[in-house]
Amino acid sequence: MSRWPTIIDVAKLAGVSKATAARVLNGQQDLVRDVTQQRVLAAAKELGYVRNAVAGSLRTDQTYMVALSIPDITNPFWPVVARGVQDTLEAEGYATVIVNSDWKSERETKFLTLVRRNRFDGLIINAVDTSSQELETLNIPVVILGGGSNHPRLDAVGSDTVQGTDAALQHLFDLGHRRIGLISALNRRHYSTQADRYIEFHQRHNLPLDRSILIEGDFTEEAGYDAMHSLMRLPLPPTAVLASNDNIAIGAMKAARALGHRIPEEVSIVGMDDIHAAATTSPALTTVAKPKYDIGVTAARILIQRISEPEMTAVQKRKLPCELIVRGSTAAPRTSS
């Protein structure tokens, strides 16, 4: 358990002061004579010197660590986002600490303490229930994952759910569907974008709005199953259903099948997110793909920019486009009205 060599050891071996050794081992080589440089480099190599980032951070107040808070890494949506964040940050020399908030604000609060305590350089967060205030008193760059409408003064990166929802509805409309059900989930007690667009879409196309085929649940497969179940047992069931996310859609598919309805012949289903499992159902799920990886990448880029240019002021709100992926779960309705 011999201690790791420090820069002092390197300096000693090279016969220089630690200041000079430090200059060589960091970016200031141009200040050091070439021969000296070689000596230091050789010494460092011989000792197997590795910079102690902890000590460095204490001095520079830069940890090159970034925190990423998401609801749950186990939820198939998030790993891809996380990967985008990690890849981008890693390329710039940052390490990422991921925590799961489980949608619980206590966990989030606890996490913010961790961020402060460990002096992370930045934070990317899908904020469940944290106020802008708390976030801003951290005094480090913060990027919100999602719309970020609750945090007007913070940068935010999300997907364009308006456009995505419209694309899905349009797709169903174009196929001939006129009676489209919606299984939406409430995001943090707010009325969902899907529902808004759904209503707007019906108005725009002069379609009758039947609120009985507009169901609210949560983001789970079970909720989707239950909702679809009640939907299909209506006297006049919808010919197509749009779900707030793929989990709901998958649950809905199961319910439809359980009730003996064939997909897409008897009922079309569209999901949202394009998680891995969406491609493996049969029929494969038509869905609105969110640019998960790009969301992560973009958030990380903005964060890095904020870290390196603290004077940058204009708040950035980015909504990345969604893409409709037509697979096998949608088709024209059996009897086009």
Next chain:
Amino acid sequence: MSRWPTIIDVAKLAGVSKATAARVLNGQQDLVRDVTQQRVLAAAKELGYVRNAVAGSLRTDQTYMVALSIPDITNPFWPVVARGVQDTLEAEGYATVIVNSDWKSERETKFLTLVRRNRFDGLIINAVDTSSQELETLNIPVVILGGGSNHPRLDAVGSDTVQGTDAALQHLFDLGHRRIGLISALNRRHYSTQADRYIEFHQRHNLPLDRSILIEGDFTEEAGYDAMHSLMRLPLPPTAVLASNDNIAIGAMKAARALGHRIPEEVSIVGMDDIHAAATTSPALTTVAKPKYDIGVTAARILIQRISEPEMTAVQKRKLPCELIVRGSTAAPRTSS
């Protein structure tokens, strides 16, 4: 951007020395008079003092950070393992840094430097191509994820693939299958456990061994698709197929369906891992569930133990039991031979 208050500020406000303040703010309260304690606590609260972990780490050489190296967080197997690790470590006050090796040894090596540089307290790693030597020179506790046969002197946590494979084969055998195909993947150029067990199983049950229905690919859905495709076009195709993991199995299901074979009526398929998507296919995939979460938990527990009791010596090799989950992709063969 006013600086965070330090323990010195707290001490000053409370009218004590920083040593006393430190004693109160850490675990040594019993050394401090009660009134003094209150004063310090009040001062800390008033200033909103948060311990600077970086400075603390420099002094104590403990960072309370642990590194977790996995192939790819995007691969549905790993998030669950990661979650087990994180939950366990977090409960003990450790933060986790996850990196993706992408099965590339350069990335792994680079990562080991990160571990050294940042003085992480421990490492949990699904080692792709790193020698025990490299791992051991880190001089910190290391737990291997997987069999760990390459690292005899390091603790390892994996699943009991022998038992799992046997259970799957036995299940198919019990259903009446006598001609069982195997689509296995090579793990790091080693002969797969599945193949070993497969052969052993056939010997044990006196079944003829036909190597033409024993296919090797890699761990992807595409490989599964291709393998299944060739399997089903054999003059005498197998009545059941065991796949090395769920991705392969899902690919195999698609291939079978594409060729017009119904599952499970005409061919049974068993996967391995029990990833999220396995439950969402139709029919839902029968699979050997690996105790992913528990693997993470166990690895983290062992790591914590090693960190807190460095003198503990006996190497721990844990193989957690798998569980066969029978769903809809297996049934008795059409014509039981």
Next chain:
DNA sequence: TCCCGCGCTGAGAACGTTCTCAATTCGACG
């Protein structure tokens, strides 16, 4: 010859914590 400036190097402070050791206070007891 002297001085100045430049190129290079070294000494040492600072970051905020922990912890050792010594100093001080306190209470009890003789």
Next chain:
DNA sequence: CGTCGAATTGAGAACGTTCTCAGCGCGGGA
């Protein structure tokens, strides 16, 4: 009222780095 041990507190070093400031040697210009 003095003494002693225990309880409580303070001074200051140490962790390994970065970085400011000053010093040194040397060459060229006055």
